[in-house]
Amino acid sequence: MEKYHLYATMGAGFESVVAKELQDLGYNTQTENGRVFFEGTQADIVRTNLWLRSADRIKILLKEFKAFDFDTLYNETYDYDWALLLPVDARFPVKGRSVRSKLHSEPDVQSIVKKAIVDKLTDQYRRRGFLPESGTEYQLDVHIYKDRVRLSLDTTGQSLFKRGYRVEHGGAPLKENFAAGLIKLTPFDGSHPFIDPMTGSGTLAIEAALIAKHVAPGIWRKFAFDNFDWFDKKLHSELLEEAKDQIVVDHAPIWASDIDQSILEIAKVNAHNAGVLQDIRFKQVAVKDFATDLENGIIVANPPYGKRLKDRQAAEKIYEEMGKTLRPLTSFSQYYLTSDRQFEQFFGAKATKKRKFFNGNLRTDYYQYWANKNDYTRKKS
Numbered sequence: 373m374e375k376y377h378l379y380a381t382m383g384a385g386f387e388s389v390v391a392k393e394l395q396d397l398g399y400n401t402q403t404e405n406g407r408v409f410f411e412g413t414q415a416d417i418v419r420t421n422l423w424l425r426s427a428d429r430i431k432i433l434l435k436e437f438k439a440f441d442f443d444t445l446y447n448e449t450y451d452y453d454w455a456l457l458l459p460v461d462a463r464f465p466v467k468g469r470s471v472r473s474k475l476h477s478e479p480d481v482q483s484i485v486k487k488a489i490v491d492k493l494t495d496q497y498r499r500r501g502f503l504p505e506s507g508t509e510y511q512l513d514v515h516i517y518k519d520r521v522r523l524s525l526d527t528t529g530q531s532l533f534k535r536g537y538r539v540e541h542g543g544a545p546l547k548e549n550f551a552a553g554l555i556k557l558t559p560f561d562g563s564h565p566f567i568d569p570m571t572g573s574g575t576l577a578i579e580a581a582l583i584a585k586h587v588a589p590g591i592w593r594k595f596a597f598d599n600f601d602w603f604d605k606k607l608h609s610e611l612l613e614e615a616k617d618q619i620v621v622d623h624a625p626i627w628a629s630d631i632d633q634s635i636l637e638i639a640k641v642n643a644h645n646a647g648v649l650q651d652i653r654f655k656q657v658a659v660k661d662f663a664t665d666l667e668n669g670i671i672v673a674n675p676p677y678g679k680r681l682k683d684r685q686a687a688e689k690i691y692e693e694m695g696k697t698l699r700p701l702t703s704f705s706q707y708y709l710t711s712d713r714q715f716e717q718f719f720g721a722k723a724t725k726k727r728k729f730f731n732g733n734l735r736t737d738y739y740q741y742w743a744n745k746n747d748y749t750r751k752k753s
């Protein structure tokens with residue numbers, strides 16, 4: 373079976389989480405900023421697309437070389453056996469990115485690579501004139517960093533955060549892979565309670581339920597590789613069946629609450645679509661009134677954080693309320709994501725640990741308060 377050089381891409385800060393996910397699936401990994409490399413067959417392409425919770429995409433690294441001028445970029449690209457990858461009618465958009473490199477013009481890099489591939493395919497398929505580009509899409513990318521060029525093929529299609537369970541509602545939900553990554557930074561595995569007291573459209577609670585039930589996050593969707601004409605079509609259905617057989621039923625309670633009943637209705641639809649509606653207890657309650665008889669669990673939440681002063685003041689009042697009702701739950705490890713740099717001051721306690729993430733373009737901190745009673749809920753991340 374042919375082995376490929378593969379890599380997963382992810383949001384900044386999630387490299388170690390994705391590396392750990394890959395290692396748990398049995399792969400040896402090598403990490404760089406924004407990428408985790410591993411080796412695998414077509415079955416591994418299917419498996420990682422199906423199972424990785426916190427990654428964005430899985431790509432095949434086709435070729436790597438140094439280039440300081442456009443002639444080298446053209447010639448090295450032309451040299452690759454493109455007809456092996458791209459059928460005569462393939463659509464193959466090329467995305468270009470260049471960082472700290474001599475060839476810094478991204479539009480030029482992109483069009484030189486595209487031209488080299490078109491020229492090669494025209495020669496290989498002995499065509500005169502244009503290639504039709506009317507068939508399956510093969511998204512290629514050229515990435516140059518410090519003059520090292522990488523040519524890759526995306527196997528994922530729509531980013532892995534698009535699980536397929538979420539209805540649009542115009543709010544500001546966390547991306548599904550971002551939410552899963554935040555949970556993966558906690559010791560949560562479904563054997564202890566999980567609470568999100570500001571659940572919004574339910575992303576954190578739903579991702580927690582999928583982890584607890586061992587549901588593969590890619591179970592509902594299609595991937596770019598499904599349409600590649602050289603890809604073994606049986607693999608996806610076989611690995612999907614295997615994934616369905618691994619779903620478990622029992623887990624510790626998962627609670628999701630919010631002050632806003634209308635957003636909870638959306639969360640329920642999302643949970644239903646994800647097949648976990650019965651696994652989550654949804655309740656309308658303001659955080660100032662939050663109470664639980666559960667113990668030794670994990671709280672993960674993404675409270676409001678306003679950019680305008682008025683919104684920020686309202687958010688900070690909520691942090692104070694969280695400090696009153698949630699901080700005393702000391703058998704829980706607690707994790708809060710917010711862009712407010714004064715969160716600790718209003719919450720009333722200094723975090724055990726902080727970690728920086730970008731939620732879209734917004735710099736946020738993930739404030740981690742480890743439980744002080746129970747070893748299970750402590751985890752070094």
Ligand SMILES: C[S@@+](CC[C@H](N)C(=O)[O-])C[C@H]1O[C@@H](n2cnc3c(N)ncnc32)[C@H](O)[C@@H]1O
Nearest residue numbers: 545546570571572573575631632658659674676
């Ligand atoms: C940033 S959103 C959470 C988004 C959520 N993580 C998701 O993926 O959809 C913050 C949520 O906190 C809720 N909220 C605001 N004030 C609250 C309060 N006092 N008590 C409980 N929830 C509150 C809002 O209704 C909103 O749904």
